[in-house]
Amino acid sequence: xxxxxSGLLRLRRGPWELLATLLIGLGVFMLMQPFALALYTWSxxxxxxxxxxxxxxxxxxx
Amino acid sequence: xxDPIAAVARATxxxxxxxxxxxxxxxxxxxxVAPTIxxxxxxxxxxxxxxxxxxxxxxxxxxPNEEVExxxxxxxxxxxxxxxxxxxxxxxxxxxxxTLFFQVLIGFTLAWLINRKFKGNDLLTTLIVLPMMLSPAVxxxxxxxxxxxxxxxxxxxxxxxxxxxxxxxxxLGPGGYxxxxxxxxxTWMWTPFVMLIxxxxxxxxxxxxxxxxxxxxxSKWRQFWTITIxxxxxxxxxxxxxxxxxxxxxxDMVVLLTxxxxxNETLLASIDLKREAFEKWRTGYSSAYAIILxxxxxxxxxxxxxxLNKVKER
Numbered sequence: 001x002x003x004x005x006s007g008l009l010r011l012r013r014g015p016w017e018l019l020a021t022l023l024i025g026l027g028v029f030m031l032m033q034p035f036a037l038a039l040y041t042w043s044x045x046x047x048x049x050x051x052x053x054x055x056x057x058x059x060x061x062x
Numbered sequence: 063x064x065d066p067i068a069a070v071a072r073a074t075x076x077x078x079x080x081x082x083x084x085x086x087x088x089x090x091x092x093x094x095v096a097p098t099i100x101x102x103x104x105x106x107x108x109x110x111x112x113x114x115x116x117x118x119x120x121x122x123x124x125x126p127n128e129e130v131e132x133x134x135x136x137x138x139x140x141x142x143x144x145x146x147x148x149x150x151x152x153x154x155x156x157x158x159x160x161t162l163f164f165q166v167l168i169g170f171t172l173a174w175l176i177n178r179k180f181k182g183n184d185l186l187t188t189l190i191v192l193p194m195m196l197s198p199a200v201x202x203x204x205x206x207x208x209x210x211x212x213x214x215x216x217x218x219x220x221x222x223x224x225x226x227x228x229x230x231x232x233x234l235g236p237g238g239y240x241x242x243x244x245x246x247x248x249t250w251m252w253t254p255f256v257m258l259i260x261x262x263x264x265x266x267x268x269x270x271x272x273x274x275x276x277x278x279x280x281s282k283w284r285q286f287w288t289i290t291i292x293x294x295x296x297x298x299x300x301x302x303x304x305x306x307x308x309x310x311x312x313x314d315m316v317v318l319l320t321x322x323x324x325x326n327e328t329l330l331a332s333i334d335l336k337r338e339a340f341e342k343w344r345t346g347y348s349s350a351y352a353i354i355l356x357x358x359x360x361x362x363x364x365x366x367x368x369x370l371n372k373v374k375e376r
């Protein structure tokens with residue numbers, strides 16, 4: 001966990017990519033879940049944020 | 063033997079040769095790559111940008127002379143607050159979850175069994191992968207016949223096993239079987255693909271790891287959970303992501319089997335999008351719909367590429 005947080009603070013690719021991947025996964029889940037319309041409404045923004053983040057952070061150093 | 067390069071050089075008209083000689087290596091490389099880049103821009107990038115632009119308008123392709131109005135985020139808000147589209151997303155999720163579940167389960171089991179050495183191994187592998195090589199259109203038509211209530215093999219087998227009269231139910235009609243019917247067809251068609259990827263993963267595990275485990279008296283069950291599963295997992299994830307992305311866009315096979323029906327029971331997001339774009343002609347609205355699906359697939363594809371790189375590193 002400490003390594004992950006320090007990686008985030010030092011702008012390292014690994015932890016940031018993991019964060020973006022989680023965000024994309026969360027967005028896809030929100031898009032398709034049957035529980036709450038509000039989650040579906042915000043799903044696109046979450047997926048978009050995750051995808052844009054993934055594109056940016058994949059250029060960070062290892 | 064005459065030098066072919068010299069022959070080409072001699073055959074090249076003098077003005078062109080002089081021009082090419084004046085170019086740097088980098089410029090020549092660009093000259094070769096330029097047509098491909100141009101095609102990529104014209105076929106992929108330009109339509110994408112155009113779709114993004116249209117998604118903020120009320121443009122209708124069947125009324126080209128009508129004034130196009132800029133509506134801002136209205137199309138996106140409508141789609142993301144629409145109960146009907148939310149239901150379609152859930153239908154897509156149902157299809158996605160169960161196809162992936164069965165394909166991984168059956169695909170991995172088949173790969174595990176095929177990986178053992180026995181007579182006729184290669185022939186069996188070839189037979190198993192046959193459905194994957196068929197066109198989805200052929201598969202759709204072929205299974206429509208199999209699911210026919212009167213003459214279909216599926217209803218006949220169900221009657222034979224359960225005693226339910228074959229013509230009393232329809233796999234593709236009302237009754238709640240249709241979503242499962244498309245899951246069965248997709249599983250039948252694409253399980254071999256998952257099996258092949260799992261097989262590649264299983265064959266990449268060196269024998270000496272199992273030998274070392276045998277020496278340490280690890281049981282077969284323990285070897286399976288601590289060696290086989292962790293080492294095949296990246297390959298399995300790759301298969302899941304690939305099939306997930308493909309099934310998210312699934313269109314042809316389901317259209318041929320059910321056309322989205324009965325009612326909206328098998329109306330996947332991609333089929334609904336096609337209806338909005340080319341039956342209701344709400345081009346601006348359907349562009350926003352397409353962008354939402356595109357961002358989702360693009361996000362999943364990013365994870366897929368990452369997973370692929372991890373497998374390559376192994």
